[in-house]
Amino acid sequence: MNARLSGGLIDRSKPLSFTFNGRTLQGFEGDTLASALMANGIRLVARSFKYHRPRGIFSAGSEEPNALVTLGTGARAEPNTRATMIRLPEGLVARSQNHAGPLGFDLWSVNDLAAPFFAAGFYYKTFMWPRAFWEKLYEPAIRNAAGLGRLSMQPDPDSYDKGFLHCDLLVIGGGAAGLAAALTAGRSGAEVVLADEDFRLGGRLLAESDPLDAATAADWVAKAEAELRALPNVRVMPRTTVFGVYDHGVYGAVEEVSDLPGAPLRQTLWRITAKRAVMATGATERHIPFRDNDRPGILLAGAMRAYANRWAVTPGAGKVAIFTNNDDGHRTALDLQAKGVNLLGVIDSRAGATPFGDYPIFAGGRVTGTSGRKGLRAIRLSWNGREEELSCSALGVSGGWNPNVQLASHHRGRPKWDESRLAFLSHGGPEGLLPAGAAAGEGSTAQALASGQAAARAALEQLGTPAADTPLPQGEDRQIRTEAFWHVPGKGRAWVDFQNDVTVKDIKLAHQENMRSVEHLKRWTTLGMATDQGKTSNVTALAVMAELTGRSIPETGTTIFRPPYTPVSLAVLGGGDTGKDFRPTRLTPTHHWAKAQGAVFTEVGQWMRAQYYPQPGETHWRQSADREAMAVRSAVGLCDVTTLGKVDVQGPDAAEFLNRIYCNMMGTVKVGKARYGLMLREDGFAYDDGTCARMGEEHFVVTTTTANAGLVLRNMEFARQCLWPELDVTLISTTDAWAQIAVAGPRSRELLSRVVDDFDLSTEAFPFMGCAELTVCNGCPARLFRISFSGELAYELAVPARYGHALMQRLMEKGADLGVTPYGTEALSILRIEKGHAAGAELNGQTTAQMMGLGRMVSVKKDSIGAVMSRREGLAQDGRRLVGLQAVDPQQAIPAGAHLLATGAAQTMANDQGWVTSACYSPHVGGHIALGYLEQGEARMGETLVAANPLQDQQIPVRIVPAHFVDPEGDRLRD
């Protein structure tokens, strides 16, 4: 174990145990997994993506390309998490990934020996021949070896949520700039949300040794945080990553609520609507590619400084060296020295560089190679015309800093090169997003504080809020001089993108192969892809490419970023909308009653409907459904039909409005009567049917099919508001307001007579298609409709939804001696097929009124939606008609969806004569029956055809019959 350095923001009184690859290790509260691994002297933590090279921790933040680990076990195992971003909890179980065999001896590292064959684009070039080998051999083998971590392949047991936040100012990043912005806006009374991806506010301030005023930076941060948390108008959200910018000031963020296994809530997806936002996202350090620059122990210099100052750890037990092209590298050297780290010296690519303290400097030097198989042992230094090997256990590399401008690119803002800062700055970002601090190239603490405050003031001014006076502390204001130095030329492999194993050579090769645009380069080499999205590699690659082409960086191109900023799990995007919670479940008013009867339910859209009610001794659903259907035909049955859409239409122009909505005449319906109605789409096809009952001169109740309830209301509102707003009519959905129960069968009148209060049910007083408002069960308000879906004498009785359950119970009690039987959707379907009523399968959006045998319903005396187009030639000439089909062998089922063909005809589209829409076994007929559409169907009664289902090689002989298997004259209905 490496000795901890002094100081740091870890709590030494709170030790934590965790395991890495099965080894139990110790860390402290305040550690990340990365700092704890480093404190335990573990340098090799991962294998690289392509070559399986040994890799260590490279950064101290969300830009980490190497240290991807799998956390947790079993179903909770989560691959590809960044060790640098994981707050160490007690009992954490972490494993390395992407290796065969132990991490120290990865069998797949043979790929590294074969590296010459794995250059950019090797997939496209190598696995071409023979063609059949791709699917059988190459792809499975590659898939097995490639990729990063593995999924558990089990359902995620954790809970996720989503939420909405609204604020005046969203401050993204809790470093110096973000805190200054949040304090300024918070004190001014603006609604502020401050989000930071780290578990501790402070950003880079925590990684530095400089004081703020007289206090340590950490103390000032703690004070600022306490003040912000005390302000009621400020919401402080650590561990919250703003990952994307969307339209109109909407920001997506993920909050890590708990990292403990089994916590009630793991992550929350926040949709933050902000009037203004400050992008105080800081900067990411660049590295400088040189030969074999990917060994464990080689880190970003700024990260090394962060590990020393914040976590009191150093990546190497021996000497540490710095390789830099700028002053910031020297700052790391000074801080390490102050912590007692044994400093080999600073290799500065700038010829005239001078040291900032008492340490050796190699001005104009270069690192030209390294050695150490599983961790850095020595570096090769080229300096003053000499090459020498220097023993060293860690190397910090600094190539300058890239402002984190990703969020500003999410609306196609294209970053612009700033030659004075040698960095891309945001340009053309989304409206209302103000960059500040290091993200705006203002990198010193003093600059960051000032620019954070300035951004907040600008936002407040735009919002018309006076800014409160907010004094800022004195912070360091170093000027960081940088000299462009992008890579060390030479032999061997110099990594640019660690995560995708892309080297300087690969970029050269891509260039030779004519990948001249940056976009082509990225796609050919995969540079900048995967979990880190090239945070440490994109700009360097662009600079290398510029050098190869002899162009400047701005001439070479720019780089653009898309959401998310860091990886977001699909689970949190679902936000808990999984399984049964994927959509709402709607229960009918009699649901609990039906459940108590042992009903089997089926999903119909969002609704749960009783499918059938099995009785003792029934072992197959058809036994139950046949019994229920027969009970309706012989006695009386009850079915909850609440799910049918109901629209209340009222107003002086209600009748005229409905005339235009329905293809048939509705204005002439008399008060107290209902009429069947068919709705067409404007293109002339049929789309929904139902009944339209006139409860009063200016009051209609319209029913729709269950599936189209929402759509019909939407279309009716469209007609009311967008087509004919001059009509005085109002609409409201009452689907959930009324419980509606079908009471069907020859004894339905008798049963109803036992529940209605003083209401004459005789045919004379209340004929077929009658409707009325009345009371039942001693005063319960109700609506009664004499309509039938089964072809029997039937009614539908509606009561306010809260009485639905009680009404069902009352009807069951009162009808016991009449043989009352509850029936489900299966029996409902049998009954309507027997009667030849159209339902969803007949109204599938490709059928017309004419095909349904309802052509004459389309009134020519008035205009209605779809009327004109229904008469167009193509539709008018369609000869297919709805017919009934009866299996020649009654015991042979007719498959729904089967095509109708002449007996003996080949099963080709040319021979196709129609199709079967709905089919069932009819207990009434005593055999299998069906409905279907058939060419010239009306004229072909008695003919025998074949219902063919080529998928299962079925050919069922069927006879064509009228589409009414029950009571074709309709006497029962009218009885």
Place this chain on the structure above:
Amino acid sequence: MLIPHPLLGPRDAQEFTYLGDAALMQRPDPQAGEAAFADYVFQRDNPAGVHRELWYHEYGDRSWLVVTRDTTTHEILGAKLARNVKMGLPE
């Protein structure tokens, strides 16, 4: 996306159902014949730039709105009640 509802203020686009070209409000006269209806039913403008479109506040007050939106930037230049637009009424 936020839609500035003329009665309810800014509302999240998730509360709305999108229909498209506001020209759908110009239903031809029933006497205009099949060709006019074919045009109305099947021909739509889909410009890159400023577009007048119909949005339905389905999970809200069920207003149909005419929203003027730049399809290239998603900037919303205005939203009016379709009813008022059709009747030529002020806001």
